Amino acid sequence: MSEKRNYNRPVEVASGIFWVGYNDPASHLHCNPYLIVDNGDAAIIDAGSRPDFAIVMLKILQTGISPGQISTLIYHHADPDLCGSILHMIDMCNNPNLKILSDPKNNTFVSFYIERDKRHLLKSIVDYPEGFKIGNRVLKFYPTPYAHTAGNFVTYDIQTGTLFSSDLFGSTSKDWNLYLELKENCYTCEKIDLCDECPLREIFEFHRTVMPSEKSLRFALETIEKLDARLIAPQHGSLIKNKKVIDYLIKQLKNLKGVGIDGITV
């Protein structure tokens, strides 16, 4: 049974990790920014678009932290649904030691969101092979190239087992809930692509559209599989905390057909 929550407030989805997105019933594709707070230090993951800035920042403030505590903005790729509010975030944080972290291949494009005199804030995840500290916790970065951009990566919080998966595990959602739940017969369904109500169908369609190829999607899932994450926190769609659902989705997405260019027949 789906749990009803107050989506007008931030939701702590794991210890020190807050969902600071919002439920927009009019949109079938809305975004999930996250805030990590540890020992007075804070990071925002995929902060969101320009139009979403006010509501995301309000939710961040509702957690009780002050913007000056935010030391790090992490962006998994350079799309505007993640990066559109960067300038506003920089101004609001007003932290001279702020780091904006992404992969070098993304940074080429992320820099276009940032005024020239602030581009020195942009740093590379490659400089943190042992992980990046927020307070006392360590975030590890894993490349998932071309899933869906050349510099794409995912971020894993070792302490809570939370994987911030970017567009991977994302979805459009006609009937959105914070957490993905599957009915028991979903695991054996052979007609997912025909089932109108099915969250799996929405997830598969999203990956077929957004990911460039079966190979890049499979590589990303093989990387993620090794982490044995306890919570998947995607940038779109619903979070996944049920291990059975996580394992099932990894298996299905690894073998998904018709992804990106592989779905084009000429």
Ligand SMILES: [Fe+2]
């Ligand atoms: Fe994207």
Ligand SMILES: [Fe+2]
């Ligand atoms: Fe996205």
